[in-house]
Amino acid sequence: MRKIALAALLGCTALPALAEEVNVYSHRQPELIQPLVDAFQAETGITVNVAFVDKGMAERLVAEGDRSPADLVLTVDIARLLQIVEAGVTQPVQSDVLEANIPATLRDEGDQWFGLTTRARIVYAAKDRVADGEVTTYEDLASEKWKGRICVRSGLNDYNVALVSAMIAHHGEEYAKTWLEGVKANLARKPDGGDRDQIKAIAAGECDIALGNTYYLGQMLADPEQKPAADAVRPVFPVFEDGGTHVNISGVAMTKAAPNKEAALKFMEWLASDEAQAIYAETNNEYPVEPGVKRSDLVASWGEFTPDSKTLTEIAALRPAALKLIEEVNFDG
Ligand code: FE
Numbered sequence: 044m045r046k047i048a049l050a051a052l053l054g055c056t057a058l059p060a061l062a063e064e065v066n067v068y069s070h071r072q073p074e075l076i077q078p079l080v081d082a083f084q085a086e087t088g089i090t091v092n093v094a095f096v097d098k099g100m101a102e103r104l105v106a107e108g109d110r111s112p113a114d115l116v117l118t119v120d121i122a123r124l125l126q127i128v129e130a131g132v133t134q135p136v137q138s139d140v141l142e143a144n145i146p147a148t149l150r151d152e153g154d155q156w157f158g159l160t161t162r163a164r165i166v167y168a169a170k171d172r173v174a175d176g177e178v179t180t181y182e183d184l185a186s187e188k189w190k191g192r193i194c195v196r197s198g199l200n201d202y203n204v205a206l207v208s209a210m211i212a213h214h215g216e217e218y219a220k221t222w223l224e225g226v227k228a229n230l231a232r233k234p235d236g237g238d239r240d241q242i243k244a245i246a247a248g249e250c251d252i253a254l255g256n257t258y259y260l261g262q263m264l265a266d267p268e269q270k271p272a273a274d275a276v277r278p279v280f281p282v283f284e285d286g287g288t289h290v291n292i293s294g295v296a297m298t299k300a301a302p303n304k305e306a307a308l309k310f311m312e313w314l315a316s317d318e319a320q321a322i323y324a325e326t327n328n329e330y331p332v333e334p335g336v337k338r339s340d341l342v343a344s345w346g347e348f349t350p351d352s353k354t355l356t357e358i359a360a361l362r363p364a365a366l367k368l369i370e371e372v373n374f375d376g
Pocket of ligand 1: 256
């Protein structure tokens with residue numbers, strides 16, 4: 044971005060051709076994206092500038108309009124991807140590579156967004172206090188037997204909103220509300236912190252089970268400081284009574300303004316390549332979307348699971364209903 048500004052100041056014609064570059068607005072943490080950026084830059088010579096955007100991605104892109112420097116948006120959660128698409132700040136991307144490498148269920152029919160990794164929302168269970176087979180379904184988390192034993196982050200967190208959306212997709216709003224009340228009544232403490240904090244709470248003996256995403260357990264096991272807490276839990280893959288395990292994605296979209304469209308497409312396609320998919324799998328313990336790319340040894344050791352049958356677009360469409368229920372039952376209160 045700086046190079047363009049400088050070129051404009053000096054008058055482009057006097058300068059040699061600018062090196063190719065791509066500007067990325069990332070909601071994903073910089074340290075996670077960096078290994079991907081480094082590998083792509085080394086291979087192609089294309090510079091990737093990453094701006095970390097924590098909040099208000101759609102609003103920022105709308106405000107910047109045609110003059111936005113951003114080419115690509117990297118984010119997590121289908122609802123967030125759709126918010127950006129619905130704000131009208133993305134453009135469709137037709138690419139044989141993306142079509143071949145990303146299963147149709149994990150990308151937009153209209154080519155506006157593309158999933159790059161998947162993650163399951165599972166139960167972390169205390170190794171010493173939860174028996175094999177004790178954790179069964181998401182529905183069962185509302186049953187008496189879990190009274191005072193569950194920890195979870197805020198109900199309003201995107202990951203939990205998506206899970207509640209999936210519950211509505213399976214059973215309808217009335218059931219989902221009763222379920223939420225049941226889970227709330229089973230909490231060991233008020234919702235607090237992130238997914239990693241729930242693992243720490245289990246290790247500290249505050250609760251026996253918690254909801255969380257798969258890769259956080261992987262991250263903690265890889266971190267010497269956090270490993271002791273992570274070692275206190277094992278991952279269990281619950282299912283919906285009439286379905287599978289709840290899964291969400293991280294993904295990418297090209298902005299409508301994209302000043303570096305060609306280079307941006309190259310980066311998008313590279314993110315769906317064997318090489319990038321392997322980096323996602325190894326460095327962040329996420330599930331690659333590209334069929335045939337290996338999971339990390341750790342993730343593979345957790346075994347197979349059946350992803351839920353409800354589609355990501357179905358789940359995203361139920362987000363407003365889910366938010367309403369979570370507020371109605373005052374889940375965090
Ligand atoms: Fe996350």
